[in-house]
Amino acid sequence: MNVREVLAEIYRRNRVLALAGWFNLLLLVLMFCVAPFDARTVLGLNLWIKPMKFAVSFTVYLWTLAWLLSYLPRYPRMVRLISWGSAIVALGEMFCILSQAARGVKSHFNFATPYDSMIFTVMGLLIIFNTLLVALVLLLFFLRTAALPPAYLWGIRFGLLLFLLASLEGYAMISHGAHTIGMADGGPGLPFVNWSTRAGDLRAAHFLGFHALQLLPLAGYAVSRHQGHATRGQRVALVSALAVVYLATFSALFWQAMNGQPLLNLGAIF
Template sequence: MKTVAFSTAAIASSTPENSSSVVQQVRMWLSVLHRVNSVLSGAGWLHMLLLPGVLLALAVDERLVTNVNPWIKPIKFIFSDIIYVWSLGWLLADLPAAAQRAVRLISWGVAVSIVVEIGCIVVQAARGTTSHYNVHSLFDGLLFGLMGVFIALNTVLIMWAVYLVWRHRPHGPASYVWGVRLGLLLFLVGSAVGGAMIGHLAHTVGAPDGGPGLPGVGWSTRAGDLRIAHFLGLHALQALPLVGWLLSRYAPRQAVAGTWTFTFVYLAGTVWLYGQAMQGIPLWAAR
C-alpha cells in the first residue's frame, strides 16, 4: 500500500462529464483503489475469485438450511464484503501521509478478519448447516467463536479508523469529510446491532430464524428482524460520504448542514428499525 498524496474524492469529482463509459470509469476507480490500498483491494478480489464457485454450488445444491439454499448466505456476504473493503480502502486513502502507517495496519487486520469470516461461512454452507449463532456441536461452536473473535477485531479496527479520521482531516470538501467521519461512527452503531444478534443467538425476534421473508434479503415478514437495522447501520459507511460528496458538488452552501441533517435522519431510522425489531414487528408483514 502506497502513501497517498491526492484526494480520492477529488478524483471522483474530476471525472469528465463526457468521458468514457461507466465501465471505464469503474475500471479507473478500481485501478486507483489498488494503487492506494492494495491490501483491501486484494481482499475484495479474493472474494470475486470465490464467487463463481459459490454460484455453481448454488445451482447444483438442492439442500435447504432454515428453508433456504445454504449458498444464499455466502453470496450475500461476498457482495457485502466487497462493498465494505473497497469502500473502506477508498475512504482511508484520503487520510494524510502521517496516518498511512496506521491505515496499513488497519487494512491488514480488516482484510484478515473478513477473509476468515467468509471462509467460515463457506465451510458451514458446504456442510449444510448455519454459520451464525450455531453452537449445536463442538465444531460449530468453534467456528462461530472464531468468527466472533475476528468480528470483534474488525470492530476495534474501525474504532481506530474513527479516531484517525477525527484526528487527521481527510482530503476533500468539508461535507465529504463529515460524511466519512459520521459514516464510520454509524458503522459502529450497525456493529452494535450485530452484537445484539450474537447475544440473542438469532436475528429474528418473536419467531425462529428461517421463516418467510422479503425476496432477495430474506428479512422476516412475520416477526422482528434485527438484520434490517444492522444492514442500515453498516452501509452508512457508503451512504454518508456519498451524500456529503454529492452535496459538495450540487449544493455547496448547504453541504455541511445537509450532511449532518441526513445523518440524524439516517440514525433515527436505524434506531427506529431496531426498536421495531426488538418488539417483534416486521418491516413488511406477510398477508
C-alpha cells in the same frame, strides 16, 4: 469516472484491500456456479445464498475502506495495520461461513457441536477485532486527514459512526442468540435477503447501518460539490441533518425488530 476507472483507482489507493475484495468476488462467482447443483438448504434457503451475500458485502466494505484510508496519509503504519487486519477478518469470516455451508449447517448461532461453537466463537472474535479497527479509523478521521471539503469529511465521519452502531447492534443478535424476534430464525422472508415477514428481524437495521459507510460519505461528497453558493457551514449542516435522519431510520428499524414487528406487512404475499 466509469466503473473500470473506479476499480483501477481503488487498486491504486490500497492494493491489499483491493485484492481482498477481488478474492471475495471470485468466491461469489464460484458459489454462483455451484449453487444450482446443490439442493441442500439451511433455514429454508439454498445453503450457498448466505455465503454469496457475505461475499458481496465484504467486497463492498473492503473497497470502501480502501478508498477512505487513502485520506490518512499521515498514518502509514496505522493504515497498513487496518488494511491487513480488515483483509484477514474478511477472509477468516468467509472461511468460517463457507466451511459451515459446505457441511450443510448454520454458521451463525450454531452451538450444536463443540466444533460449531468454536466456529461461531472465532467469527465473533474476528468481528470484535474488526469493530476495533473501524473505531481506530474513526479516531484518525477526527485527527489529521488529507485536505477534504468539510461536508465530505463529516459525511465520512458520520458513515463510520453509523457503521459502528450497526456493529454494536450485531451484539444484540448475539445476546438474543438469533436475528429474529418473536419466532425462530427461518420461515417466510423477503426475496434473497430473507428478512422475516412474520416477526421482527434485526438484520434490516444491521444492513442499513453498515451501508451508512457508503451512503453518507457519498452524500457528503455530493453536497460539497453541488450546493452552489451555500457556505461551508451550511453544507456541513445539511450533511449533519441527513445523518440525523439516517440515524433515526436505523433506530426505528431496530426498535421495530426488537418489538417483534416485521419490516413490511407482506404476510399475505409471502
